[in-house]
Amino acid sequence: MGQALADLALFERRPDDATTILDEYAALPRVEPDGGYTWAMVAEMELRRGHRAAALGAADKAVAMRDPWAARDAGRVYLQTGEHKRAALVSALLDENLGPETTLVARLFAADMLRSGHDLAGALEALRDVPGVVDAWMVHLERARIYLALGDVGKARSELGICVARRGEGALAYSLVFPTLRYVREATDLLASLDRDR
Numbered sequence: 001m002g003q004a005l006a007d008l009a010l011f012e013r014r015p016d017d018a019t020t021i022l023d024e025y026a027a028l029p030r031v032e033p034d035g036g037y038t039w040a041m042v043a044e045m046e047l048r049r050g051h052r053a054a055a056l057g058a059a060d061k062a063v064a065m066r067d068p069w070a071a072r073d074a075g076r077v078y079l080q081t082g083e084h085k086r087a088a089l090v091s092a093l094l095d096e097n098l099g100p101e102t103t104l105v106a107r108l109f110a111a112d113m114l115r116s117g118h119d120l121a122g123a124l125e126a127l128r129d130v131p132g133v134v135d136a137w138m139v140h141l142e143r144a145r146i147y148l149a150l151g152d153v154g155k156a157r158s159e160l161g162i163c164v165a166r167r168g169e170g171a172l173a174y175s176l177v178f179p180t181l182r183y184v185r186e187a188t189d190l191l192a193s194l195d196r197d198r
Contacts, residue, residue: 003038006045011181019045036065040073047077056081068094068105075109079116087113104133111142120150137163137170138180141187148190157194163187 002025009018022042039062046055059074063086075090091113094106107126114123123146127139144159163170163184170184 003041006041007181011185013185015045015048019049036062036067036070037073039065040070040077043074043077047080052081056083056086059086063090063093066093066097068097068102072105072109072112076112079112087116103130104136104138107133108138108142111146115146115149120146137166138183140166141170141183144187144190153194153197157191160187160191160194164191 002021006018006021006025009015009021022038022045025038039058043055043058043062046052046058055077059077062070062074065071071090071093075087078084078087078090091106091109094102094109107130110126111123114120114126124143127133127143133139140159140162144156144163147153147156147159164187167184167188170187171181
């Protein structure tokens with residue numbers, strides 16, 4: 001799986017290798033069910049390279065696959081590029097397809113949108129009191145990002161500590177098909193950075 005190899009490359013701090021892998025994989029005919037996730041990763045990498053148009057094109061393809069996790073990642077690309085109308089369409093897509101897992105994704109993306117709009121208190125509220133959401137690994141990472149934006153280092157460190165302690169869960173935060181090692185790397189690096197700054 002191309003996206004798994006690219007995810008591993010990002011975990012190992014090899015972004016150039018991840019880009020090469022995704023470029024080659026994206027050129028192949030799409031194979032469901034991983035197509036949406038692959039396009040979402042392509043969108044992320046294109047954005048890292050500063051290729052806005054290519055990032056948006058890949059994000060559009062990811063959303064078209066109608067996988068909730070891929071749509072959330074694509075939606076984050078929209079938010080980072082100021083494409084708020086497209087992000088709102090992702091939010092609507094998630095809201096109209098609510099199932100047990102999509103509830104988690106919809107809440108995470110609601111927090112993404114609120115954080116993007118600098119409503120940090122609202123972003124935290126979006127992740128509270130929902131069965132199956134509050135203790136999810138990705139929620140702990142998102143709360144850490146919000147607390148860092150608020151300047152609350154203590155709470156951010158606590159959330160990141162949970163992420164690192166549960167890194168096995170984090171590596172499979174979506175599913176066996178959609179590995180998320182790069183988010184484990186983000187949590188580990190952020191916690192190490194906070195510890196160095198003590």
